[in-house]
Amino acid sequence: xxxxxxxxxxxxxxxxxxxxxxxxxxxxxxxxxxxxxxxxxxxxxxxxxxxxxxxxxxxxxxxxxxxxxxxxxxxxxxxxxxxxxxxxxxxxxxxxxxxxxxxxxxxxxxxxxxxxxxxxxxxxxxxxxxxxxxxxxxxxxxxxxxxxxxxxxxxxxxxxxxx
Amino acid sequence: xxxxxxxxxxxxxxxxxxxxxxxxxxxxxxxxxxxxxxxxxxxxxxxxxxxxxxxxxxxxxxxxxxxxxxxxxxxxxxxxxxxxxxxxxxxxxxxxxxxxxxxxxxxxxxxxxxxxxxxxxxxxxxxxxxxxxxxxxxxxxxxxxxxxxxxxxxxxxxxxxxxxxxxxxxxxxxxxxxxxxxxxxxxxxxxxxxxxxxxxxxxxxxxxxxxxxxxxxxxxxxxxxxxxxxxxxxxxxxxxxxxxxxxxxxxxxxxxxxxxxxxxxxxxxxxxxxxxxxxxxxxxxxxxxxxxxxxxxxxxxxxxxxxxxxxxxxxxxxxxxxxxxxxxxxxxxxxxxxxxxxxxxxxxxxxxxxxxxxxxxxxxxxxxxxxxxxxxxxxxxxxxxxxxxxxxxxxxxxxxxxxxxxxxxxxxxxxxxxxxxxxxxxxx
Ligand SMILES: Cc1cc2nc3c(=O)[nH]c(=O)nc-3n(C[C@H](O)[C@H](O)[C@H](O)COP(=O)(O)O)c2cc1C
Ligand code: SF4
Ligand code: FES
Numbered sequence: 001x002x003x004x005x006x007x008x009x010x011x012x013x014x015x016x017x018x019x020x021x022x023x024x025x026x027x028x029x030x031x032x033x034x035x036x037x038x039x040x041x042x043x044x045x046x047x048x049x050x051x052x053x054x055x056x057x058x059x060x061x062x063x064x065x066x067x068x069x070x071x072x073x074x075x076x077x078x079x080x081x082x083x084x085x086x087x088x089x090x091x092x093x094x095x096x097x098x099x100x101x102x103x104x105x106x107x108x109x110x111x112x113x114x115x116x117x118x119x120x121x122x123x124x125x126x127x128x129x130x131x132x133x134x135x136x137x138x139x140x141x142x143x144x145x146x147x148x149x150x151x152x153x154x155x156x157x158x159x160x161x162x163x
Numbered sequence: 164x165x166x167x168x169x170x171x172x173x174x175x176x177x178x179x180x181x182x183x184x185x186x187x188x189x190x191x192x193x194x195x196x197x198x199x200x201x202x203x204x205x206x207x208x209x210x211x212x213x214x215x216x217x218x219x220x221x222x223x224x225x226x227x228x229x230x231x232x233x234x235x236x237x238x239x240x241x242x243x244x245x246x247x248x249x250x251x252x253x254x255x256x257x258x259x260x261x262x263x264x265x266x267x268x269x270x271x272x273x274x275x276x277x278x279x280x281x282x283x284x285x286x287x288x289x290x291x292x293x294x295x296x297x298x299x300x301x302x303x304x305x306x307x308x309x310x311x312x313x314x315x316x317x318x319x320x321x322x323x324x325x326x327x328x329x330x331x332x333x334x335x336x337x338x339x340x341x342x343x344x345x346x347x348x349x350x351x352x353x354x355x356x357x358x359x360x361x362x363x364x365x366x367x368x369x370x371x372x373x374x375x376x377x378x379x380x381x382x383x384x385x386x387x388x389x390x391x392x393x394x395x396x397x398x399x400x401x402x403x404x405x406x407x408x409x410x411x412x413x414x415x416x417x418x419x420x421x422x423x424x425x426x427x428x429x430x431x432x433x434x435x436x437x438x439x440x441x442x443x444x445x446x447x448x449x450x451x452x453x454x455x456x457x458x459x460x461x462x463x464x465x466x467x468x469x470x471x472x473x474x475x476x477x478x479x480x481x482x483x484x485x486x487x488x489x490x491x492x493x494x495x496x497x498x499x500x501x502x503x504x505x506x507x508x509x510x511x512x513x514x515x516x517x518x519x520x521x522x523x524x525x526x527x528x529x530x531x532x533x534x535x536x537x538x539x540x541x542x543x544x545x546x547x548x549x550x551x552x553x554x555x556x557x558x559x560x561x562x563x564x565x566x567x568x569x570x571x572x573x574x575x576x577x578x579x580x581x582x583x584x585x586x587x588x589x590x591x
Binding site for chain 2: 016018019021022023024025026028029050059060063064065066067078081082083084086087088089090091119120121122123124125126127128132135136137
């Protein structure tokens with residue numbers, strides 16, 4: 001399920017740490033990027049790789065907002081809902097996104113292309129409201145700017161990194 | 164007034180991109196050889212103590228004193244962990260420092276590691292800092308390439324490895340023991356203290372956890388001396404500080420200033436004042452955990468002591484400014500939603516308390532508040548403070564108490580009129 005090349009990288013990664021369990025979260029990031037989400041098989045693979053129990057790995061994965069135990073879209077849009085972004089228009093932005101995509105925050109478009117997620121302060125308050133698409137920040141976002149970003153996303157013209 | 168920029172002086176260099184050559188060209192990596200050649204580790208700890216540098220991550224703890232807690236005779240390896248989790252709402256300066264001037268941090272990490280006898284250090288970046296972590300990785304490769312990292316650094320015999328480690332989205336991993344748990348590959352649940360990390364931290368070994376901005380100061384202290392550093396700003400809050408100013412101001416952004424600056428100067432002179440001819444209503448001076456201040460507090464100094472005396476705190480340096488269109492009940496609803504979501508759930512007072520605060524504030528904002536709700540809120544806050552494993556619980560309660568202390572009437576109107584009086588007038 002995980003390519004040999006990726007596994008080789010994991011072998012090098014865990015050597016950085018005095019205890020190899022420290023590699024767990026970085027590995028979960030990469031496995032999630034390769035598989036799409038942390039499926040039961042993916043969890044079992046990681047558990048076996050680090051000689052942990054699947055329940056242990058599952059319990060860690062469920063603690064973190066960026067790790068997904070259910071299938072998510074190919075692209076992930078995070079919208080900051082914290083104070084400064086709210087003061088400067090996060091909620092209208094969220095309504096605009098929901099209208100455009102026909103889904104609510106926390107959901108995925110039926111074609112599996114885009115998931116929406118509310119996030120807490122993204123450390124972009126100086127350029128609020130802020131969103132992240134596939135790990136890349138977009139700031140001072142307006143509904144018009146959002147439309148342009150969605151257009152580019154659909155045409156595969158937006159760079160990003162899911163790992 | 165013009166102040167000398169120290170941590171952000173690179174901003175005045177045209178087209179600066181933060182590569183190792185650019186950093187060296189403006190005097191970077193001169194402190195490291197000086198530290199290795201002219202200082203014994205213990206002298207460095209003393210120098211940092213004398214400089215008066217206090218932690219910029221939230222608590223303002225004296226940096227040199229913390230380093231001094233590391234036992235010298237421990238048989239276990241020592242670790243330095245740089246806290247780059249930056250998730251305190253309203254704070255965005257560490258992200259700027261790692262993306263724009265990564266080598267200043269790396270130089271600070273190498274010197275600090277030498278001071279405490281550490282040979283393996285980690286930079287824990289919050290999961291969302293995908294590109295920030297990439298910038299750091301590239302900068303670390305450059306530093307290894309020039310012999311500033313690795314074996315026998317600059318021929319001194321000192322060796323150090325530094326790795327970037329990304330989290331995966333959890334505010335509580337900014338709390339230093341939650342961070343260490345997370346770095347060990349576990350849920351980020353804070354540990355009971357004592358033992359403090361200096362005695363038993365990462366892998367049960369002596370560990371120093373310092374914020375990005377704190378460590379970025381170290382090269383300057385070594386190069387220009389503790390006395391020079393201590394002379395900047397008020398005696399008990401020495402050195403420059405990065406204030407992240409956001410919200411209803413003309414020019415939001417990070418401002419590097421001495422802490423002798425007042426809140427009024429920061430908001431009106433530096434950040435350009437309140438836009439659209441509006442009035443200032445409220446300001447949170449140190450991240451969302453800090454109690455709110457109002458117009459009457461504008462002349463408070465932005466140092467740790469003065470902000471505490473005014474009933475708030477310097478915290479993370481995140482200054483959130485709100486104009487008179489803002490509903491404080493809505494602010495309470497947003498802030499309490501955050502702490503509720505981020506409570507790790509280990510302590511009953513915090514787990515239940517944050518859930519209740521959010522539930523009650525939400526119903527008040529939505530016109531379903533009850534007469535007794537304000538007493539319920541205050542009781543709840545009282546019960547949440549001083550009793551838990553970490554201070555997230557206090558951080559959730561203190562702001563709400565302050566909103567009630569300064570804006571009680573606004574809460575009462577919501578309950579009496581069964582609606583938000585701000586609805587349709589700048590509600591957000
Ligand atoms: C709930 C909570 C969240 C915190 N988040 C951060 C953070 O994001 N970044 C940070 O540097 N310190 C954070 N801290 C403070 C750290 O626990 C710790 O005091 C700090 O990293 C020490 O470094 P310093 O002495 O250089 O400030 C947080 C503390 C608490 C209680
Ligand atoms: S106070 Fe809250 S966040 Fe801190 S350990 Fe207890 S439950 Fe977790
Ligand atoms: S509040 Fe949205 S980035 Fe900080």
